[in-house]
Each structure stands twice: as C-alpha cells, then as structure tokens.
C-alpha cells in the first residue's frame with residue numbers, strides 16, 4: 652500500500668462518537684464531491700448504527716457536475732440516507748441542511764425537541780468552512796460540552812438546532828487502494844504519509860483517460876484525447892514538468908517537482924472541475940479491496956496455523972541458560 656497514514660486521535664474520536672450517538676437524531680457526513688466514495692468513512696455505519704445519515708457532497712463547485720448528479724442518486728437510493736451537494740462557501744447552506752435533516756428525523760424540531768446533529772468528515776473536506784457559513788461566520792455559540800470529551804464541540808445554530816462537531820477523522824486502514832490515492836491527492840492525508848510521485852502518477856493515469864481536455868488546457872499539451880490516453884503516465888508527468896519549467900541543470904525533468912505541481916493544481920482547482928470516481932468505479936474498487944483483504948486474512952490465518960502446528964512441543968531450557 653503506497654499510503655501510510657497515522658489516524659492519531661481516531662480512537663478518541665471514535666469513543667466520543669460512541670458516547671454521543673444515542674442522543675443524536677441525524678449524522679451529517681461531509682464528503683469531498685470530487686471523491687464522494689473514497690472520502691466516506693467505511694466505519695460510519697458501525698459507529699452510528701441506524702441513525703439517519705445526511706451525506707453532504709461539499710466542494711460541488713469544483714467537482715464534475717454530471718458525476719455529482721450520479722453520486723446524489725447513488726446515495727439517495729441507500730436506506731436511511733439523503734444526500735445534498737453544496738459549496739460550503741454558499742451564503743446560506745443552513746436552510747437546505749435543516750430541511751434535509753427534518754426530512755430524515757420528522758419527529759424533531761421546535762424548542763421542546765431540538766434537532767441534534769453530529770457532523771463528521773475526513774480532514775480538509777471543508778467541514779470548518781461549512782460550519783462557519785452555517786453559523787453565520789462564527790456568531791454561533793461554541794464550547795465544550797460538560798461530561799463529553801474535549802474533542803467535541805457543540806454549536807447552537809438556532810434555538811432548536813444543535814450541531815456537535817467532531818475532528819476530521821480517518822480510519823485505521825485503507826482497504827480500497829485507489830481511495831488512498833484519491834484521499835492523498837485531495838489533501839485529506841498529511842504530505843509525509845505518501846510518495847508524491849506515486850500519487851501524481853495515479854492521478855494522471857485517471858485524468859488522462861477521463862479529463863484529457865483539462866490536462867491539455869492547463870499544461871498546453873498538444874496530444875489529442877487518444878494520444879493522451881495512450882501516453883505512459885511517467886512520460887506525461889515528464890511532459891508536464893517540462894512545460895512548467897521543473898527542469899534540473901543538464902535538462903532533466905525534476906519529477907518530484909512536477910508531481911508537486913500536479914497535486915497542487917488539483918488541490919487549488921487549477922485543472923477545472925474533476926471528479927476522481929464514479930459510483931460504479933468505486934463499487935468495483937471496493938469489491939476488489941474486500942477480496943484482497945479476505946485473501947490477506949486467509950494467508951495470515953494459514954501462516955499462524957502452520958506456525959502453531961509446526962512448532963511442536965516446547966523444549967525445556969538447557970542447563971546453564
């Protein structure tokens with residue numbers, strides 16, 4: 652696996668969610684609309700049980716709109732789930748989110764039964780931006796809840812709408828390899844957790860087949876779609892490095908620098924509206940990831956079994972040792 656991540660406070664966040672969840676009416680999971688499958692926490696269902704879920708596909712302004720529509724249909728077809736797409740810097744996303752929560756938990760609302768919402772998401776997905784724009788640029792009351800771990804903050808958005816914020820949470824292991832790459836290129840994973848060249852190459856491999864025009868425009872490349880799709884990814888990275896002046900003395904392209912340029916361009920949206928996965932692709936990657944996981948586990952079990960069986964009776968320690 653090319654991505655090594657260290658989910659740090661993951662266990663504490665998990666504990667905080669487990670403590671809080673019984674008093675929660677709706678769980679909002681903020682997703683990156685450019686990777687709506689990969690940025691979803693595979694442990695969320697386990698952590699939140701059957702609580703209704705609202706998937707917010709954030710950063711829709713920089714995602715491929717046709718694919719965002721596909722993902723909304725895909726999530727809306729799941730039980731106890733609704734999905735909306737938005738741009739966290741929209742002036743008033745609150746109304747839409749409150750309405751979506753009310754549809755998911757129709758019994759809640761009003762002063763007697765305020766809506767209690769837990770919000771979570773991977774780092775860098777835009778959770779803070781969304782909360783700030785929902786709370787009218789920081790006017791909401793924030794503070795640690797008594798008796799709750801300091802990892803959580805309660806934000807009062809209205810007298811009948813409470814939001815509990817959780818820190819950006821990752822999960823212990825990425826079973827879906829492609830998700831690791833997509834999370835890395837999006838900025839959800841710290842820079843020292845992955846090899847930038849590998850991540851940039853993986854991104855280019857996808858973009859050259861699906862968004863050739865975006866690459867051509869940004870990097871002034873001359874290849875047509877078919878030529879671009881057929882280009883080896885390292886040659887493409889080299890061509891981009893050359894176009895962008897990432898050249899060392901002697902004329903060789905600095906591939907590390909070229910990789911950084913590509914990753915940054917994706918992160919700061921210089922490449923146009925790109926979504927790195929369709930629901931069908933994600934389902935396939937997920938299936939492959941689960942299969943690989945099962946195989947890995949079977950091998951591990953077989954090794955443990957043969958170790959146990961082959962060890963034989965333990966010898967008594969020799970005299971003098």
Ligand SMILES: Nc1nc2c(ncn2[C@@H]2O[C@H](COP(=O)(O)OP(=O)(O)OP(=O)(O)O)[C@@H](O)[C@H]2O)c(=O)[nH]1
Nearest residue numbers: 709710713738739740774775776777778779780819
């Ligand atoms: N284009 C666009 N950029 C966004 C949107 N929401 C957030 N961003 C940008 O994404 C970056 C990360 O946003 P944050 O709100 O800090 O993300 P976060 O999820 O709170 O990140 P952590 O604090 O690491 O958990 C910032 O540069 C934001 O300006 C959005 O809807 N559209």
